[in-house]
Amino acid sequence: MIVGVALVMSAVPAQVNLAYADMNLDFSGFLAGDLRLFSEGAANSGQSDARLNPSTVLQLEWNLDWNEGDDRIDFIPFARIDPQDSERSHVDIRELNYLHLDDTWDLTIGIDKVFWGVTESRHLVDIINQTDAVEDSDGEDKLGQFMINLGLQSDVGDINFFIMPYFRERTFPGSDGRLRAPFVVDTDRTHYESDMEEFHPDLAFRYSVVKGDWDIGVAHFYGTSREARFIPEINGAGDTVLAPQYDLINQTSADIQATFDAWLWKFEGIYRQGHGDDFIAASGGLEYTFYGIADSDADLGLLAEYHYDGRDSSAPATIFDNDLFLGLRAALNDAQDTTFLAGVIWDTETQAQNYTVEASRRLNDYLTFEAELRIISNQPTSDPLYSARDDDHLQLRLSYYF
Amino acid sequence: MLNLHLKTFLVTSLAVTTLAFPVNAGTSAAQKGADIAAEWDKRDKGFGDSRATLKMILENRHGEKSTRDLRIKTLEVPDSSEGDKSLTIFNKPRDIKGTAFLSYAHILEPDDQWLYLPALKRVKRISSKNKSGPFVGSEFSYEDLTAQELEKYSYTWLKDEACGDLQCAVLEQTPTYANSGYTKMIVWYDTAEYRQQKIDYYDRKGSLLKTLQFAEYQQYLDQYWRAHNMFMTNHQTGKKTRLVYSDYAFQTGLKASDLTKRKLEKVR
Numbered sequence: 323m324i325v326g327v328a329l330v331m332s333a334v335p336a337q338v339n340l341a342y343a344d345m346n347l348d349f350s351g352f353l354a355g356d357l358r359l360f361s362e363g364a365a366n367s368g369q370s371d372a373r374l375n376p377s378t379v380l381q382l383e384w385n386l387d388w389n390e391g392d393d394r395i396d397f398i399p400f401a402r403i404d405p406q407d408s409e410r411s412h413v414d415i416r417e418l419n420y421l422h423l424d425d426t427w428d429l430t431i432g433i434d435k436v437f438w439g440v441t442e443s444r445h446l447v448d449i450i451n452q453t454d455a456v457e458d459s460d461g462e463d464k465l466g467q468f469m470i471n472l473g474l475q476s477d478v479g480d481i482n483f484f485i486m487p488y489f490r491e492r493t494f495p496g497s498d499g500r501l502r503a504p505f506v507v508d509t510d511r512t513h514y515e516s517d518m519e520e521f522h523p524d525l526a527f528r529y530s531v532v533k534g535d536w537d538i539g540v541a542h543f544y545g546t547s548r549e550a551r552f553i554p555e556i557n558g559a560g561d562t563v564l565a566p567q568y569d570l571i572n573q574t575s576a577d578i579q580a581t582f583d584a585w586l587w588k589f590e591g592i593y594r595q596g597h598g599d600d601f602i603a604a605s606g607g608l609e610y611t612f613y614g615i616a617d618s619d620a621d622l623g624l625l626a627e628y629h630y631d632g633r634d635s636s637a638p639a640t641i642f643d644n645d646l647f648l649g650l651r652a653a654l655n656d657a658q659d660t661t662f663l664a665g666v667i668w669d670t671e672t673q674a675q676n677y678t679v680e681a682s683r684r685l686n687d688y689l690t691f692e693a694e695l696r697i698i699s700n701q702p703t704s705d706p707l708y709s710a711r712d713d714d715h716l717q718l719r720l721s722y723y724f
Numbered sequence: 725m726l727n728l729h730l731k732t733f734l735v736t737s738l739a740v741t742t743l744a745f746p747v748n749a750g751t752s753a754a755q756k757g758a759d760i761a762a763e764w765d766k767r768d769k770g771f772g773d774s775r776a777t778l779k780m781i782l783e784n785r786h787g788e789k790s791t792r793d794l795r796i797k798t799l800e801v802p803d804s805s806e807g808d809k810s811l812t813i814f815n816k817p818r819d820i821k822g823t824a825f826l827s828y829a830h831i832l833e834p835d836d837q838w839l840y841l842p843a844l845k846r847v848k849r850i851s852s853k854n855k856s857g858p859f860v861g862s863e864f865s866y867e868d869l870t871a872q873e874l875e876k877y878s879y880t881w882l883k884d885e886a887c888g889d890l891q892c893a894v895l896e897q898t899p900t901y902a903n904s905g906y907t908k909m910i911v912w913y914d915t916a917e918y919r920q921q922k923i924d925y926y927d928r929k930g931s932l933l934k935t936l937q938f939a940e941y942q943q944y945l946d947q948y949w950r951a952h953n954m955f956m957t958n959h960q961t962g963k964k965t966r967l968v969y970s971d972y973a974f975q976t977g978l979k980a981s982d983l984t985k986r987k988l989e990k991v992r
Contacts (some may be wrong), residue, residue: 433956657861723818
């Protein structure tokens with residue numbers, strides 16, 4: 323009996339060890355201090371007039387894998403604390419998913435992030451994840467999206483099927499926040515076209531293939547649009563607020579990149595039904611890089627992209643209706659990974675100009691410094707950017723990675 | 725008169741000799757160089773695939789160091805008209821953790837290259853014209869780290885000489901592919917096992933740019949030699965990069981389906 327117990331007790335840890343021998347757990351993340359410096363006081367009533375807007379970001383990441391990495395669980399929680407804007411203070415689960423990788427297929431179940439597209443100044447075909455719009459105005463920060471994603475790979479290309487059973491609302495600045503419309507977006511008054519509201523199961527499909535110098539993707543999305551229309555309403559306090567309205571859409575898209583020598587040719591196009599009249603939108607352009615300029619290690623890239631959007635006024639507004647983007651990218655290719663990106667999005671109809679300069683540099687193995695300058699100029703009252711006319715700002719970020 | 729004639733004769737015959745000698749010697753030196761390189765290539769054939777963990781230690785001219793931790797998976801493509809496939813995954817520094825790089829090497833055509841950026845979860849096809857650019861700020865360029873294929877160079881044997889405890893054949897190698905940052909490389913192969921022991925790189929102006937020294941060779945599967953310590957010195961900037969390999973494994977069952985654009989996006 324005693325021998326039996328001893329055997330069982332010694333066997334249990336042995337089995338545990340056996341089962342977990344192949345498991346790896348990695349922990350990492352970053353803590354960042356952000357400081358936004360606004361050149362002017364706020365334009366809209368209710369906004370904080372402070373010229374300095376400090377905030378803090380924390381992102382943690384756990385990766386657990388086994389079967390030599392063929393099975394994995396990733397968990398990435400994110401939080402920002404902004405003392406001036408309670409809406410910008412938020413937490414999100416960027417990722418919490420189980421992934422299985424096989425030779426010719428893979429399966430992801432849980433919260434994940436998926437990017438589609440090739441262009442730099444607008445991410446037209448990228449639709450799986452909702453934009454975390456309080457993070458930055460470039461639309462590149464995304465909220466985690468719950469999904470089941472089945473991928474099939476073969477010699478004729480890759481296919482991915484997505485089922486997204488829960489919709490994430492876009493984040494918007496609160497009353498005190500900068501970079502917002504004159505009226506505050508009230509996310510407690512959200513309307514959906516679907517009776518199932520945020521539980522409408524969204525579906526998507528994507529086929530992608532590499533053919534020599536060409537990388538091609540074709541996709542279709544059916545479900546709740548990630549973009550909202552806004553309906554003015556009067557809230558309990560008697561103030562006018564904007565209620566987001568999310569419609570059901572069908573969107574078919576294509577994204578193509580051709581890579582020839584130092585030239586990258588890029589195209590993204592969509593056909594959308596469900597936002598007013600059916601419309602097409604397209605972004606296309608090129609990037610040319612001069613490598614090793616002036617006998618140095620540095621590269622200089624020239625970017626040009628044109629954006630067309632045929633949506634009517636009953637669809638969610640866009641700034642990219644008829645716009646040209648011109649940009650410069652510099653990479654010093656030094657140990658500090660110093661990079662610069664400067665560009666302007668220029669509305670060829672209203673002449674509104676949206677300037678951006680981004681710079682980043684690693685200070686040491688743990689610290690990274692980033693700066694972003696955003697200037698909006700010459701926007702007419704009709705331009706969606708008009709309400710952000712006094713929101714030119716420089717954002718500085720110091721990140722500690724661990 | 726006689727003197728003058730003699731002088732003319734001497735000058736003429738000397739000129740003929742100096743012209744003729746390199747031509748004759750050149751033909752055989754080219755053949756000998758090609759033979760040595762072919763032997764080096766042959767001895768590495770059939771490795772199948774390999775995985776390794778790698779630490780890159782970058783040192784600037786002031787002696788300040790920074791490190792990168794990465795893993796490399798390499799798949800040999802048996803077709804000798806195609807280059808190998810490789811996948812490089814970064815773990816440190818932490819700000820680029822998860823960044824991954826996929827390369828399909830070709831012999832004379834430009835390589836196919838994709839970069840995965842984990843913050844945006846974005847895969848970008850990138851231009852491979854940038855062969856001479858630094859790899860992650862190190863003294864190794866892309867062309868130093870991508871597969872060294874036999875057909876990528878023309879070879880000339882220069883001499884045999886001692887290299888440490890070994891005897892080496894010294895070859896001059898000229899890249900035959902476009903956009904190389906080098907006019908030539910001088911490569912020392914030991915004649916015992918035909919391993920590269922040292923490389924001098926000459927820049928586009930013909931000046932000595934870098935020296936790479938190989939050390940701590942270990943043999944795998946009773947055939948394949950790999951240096952576990954590679955030290956690159958840039959003579960023009962004083963910067964250095966040391967590569968320290970560990971956990972080398974061969975014929976691990978890596979397949980073509982493990983080195984795809986999809987896997988680049990998913991692998992850690």
